[in-house]
Amino acid sequence: MPTKTDYILRSLQKIRNKKWEFFIISRIIHALDDDEIEFVTQQYVRKNDGAYALTDLYFPQFDLHLEIDEPPHEKEIQKQKDTLRTRDLVLATGHTIERLKTLKEDGTLKSLPEVRKEVDAFVDKMRIQKTMISDFLPWNFETRYSPEPVIERGFVKIADNVVFRTQIDAMRCFGFKGNGWQKGAWKIPDSDCYLWFPRLFEHGMWQNELSEDGKVIHERAINSDGRASIAKQRRDISEYPNRKAIVFAKAKDALGYSLLRYVGTFQPRMTETHPDVISFDRIKTCEKVRI
């Protein structure tokens, strides 16, 4: 696991392919100079209008994204597309998305002093906003991905950006006491809930996806093994019709580390008829922890 220092250094280094983005983001981080503020470079988000985007800088404590408009090279666009689908996805409902443009209205490039001035104004605004968040929690890198603060708060909530590094950490929030677990799901004892850790992109025998509004997961088999699993799941669903899935979606963060993000609690749709697909409807955006 990396340290906060590793994280900060690698986050800056990660954006090296776009020179404007590097200049602007390094300026923001150096000018802000506040290690209490968490930032994520290249955060994959689903925006309020349903569109996907890779925002250049994301401040989880502020529900704030910054997009830097830099004319991208074709090659970079392709590269982004290739890696996008495995990425951690934030549902940006209610988030603010700001844009910093490197081009003027007439399409010509702004001067460096102009861009600097805009960046510095953005940083000033961030500083003021920080003082206005009444329940501001300083960025603690060591506990950022550990279950303890979540257990202490008492619930997992989409809006809280609950993210873990391992399945075990997610399971601890629901009473798991063991040391190892390899399967893609875990049933909470004495409960009709289970934790499900799907990849919400094509992987192996699955082509799962989360709907644009975040409210439906389609689990889709793409080969015979997958179809056999779907058939078995259908039998389970008829047998236990009240079973609910607390879903932590598997993904990679901007630095390539695995993470699991809470995307809601879901229940399978009983009316599904396509033999290759089971759809799950979101029934909750928050779940009480159980210890």
Next chain:
Amino acid sequence: MPTKTDYILRSLQKIRNKKWEFFIISRIIHALDDDEIEFVTQQYVRKNDGAYALTDLYFPQFDLHLEIDEPPHEKEIQKQKDTLRTRDLVLATGHTIERLKTLKEDGTLKSLPEVRKEVDAFVDKMRIQKTMISDFLPWNFETRYSPEPVIERGFVKIADNVVFRTQIDAMRCFGFKGNGWQKGAWKIPDSDCYLWFPRLFEHGMWQNELSEDGKVIHERAINSDGRASIAKQRRDISEYPNRKAIVFAKAKDALGYSLLRYVGTFQPRMTETHPDVISFDRIKTCEKVRI
């Protein structure tokens, strides 16, 4: 030709392979925030003790180099070695070389706040130094490599970091009025001087090198074409024993652009006996322009 903005952005982007260097240099440039100060990332220098080094940040107006001690990866060391020899070489005689260490005395990594504090102290010192340079010339990117300011000053001087982009620009300082020139040397009319544009590293039939103290150039042939050229040059030397070479060494800058740097005025050694070699002794470190 790039603009100053391109230059600044690309200079930062260039150092992307080392995450500490990236963090520290971007912090220096953003904190300094002074476009009058020229900086060069990854400047190849020959230090006062004769050793070669790639300094991480060079401020020509201050004769100041910063080296960032970051434990390099083997791969990077090799990569540096591979590219070093084609690089622009500054003779750092009289220059200041400062070090910024990312490791503590005991070999452990400094904390990010510790490194930040040292970087900020370095920047403060630079600001003070700038006010103390009485003949400080603001960095003018447009004229940085053009012959006009040199012609106005009246001389080319090693200590002034005289650098041109093209042979023609160097030749203009000595009266050339034409538009094109492809050869590796140009004789100044009505004079016993010529401009010589050698590569001071192995290239084609030559393995030329500048001695560690910058006082001798060895022109060494490595094949029969080279040896034929050496023989011809020897005949010229006996015929015109007073001929002097005003030498602009060909190299690449940190961004890969070609440049020509004045390294002195040289005269061939008459006593050389090795058939493959002609040695040239530096007789001047400054040359008056002729227009």
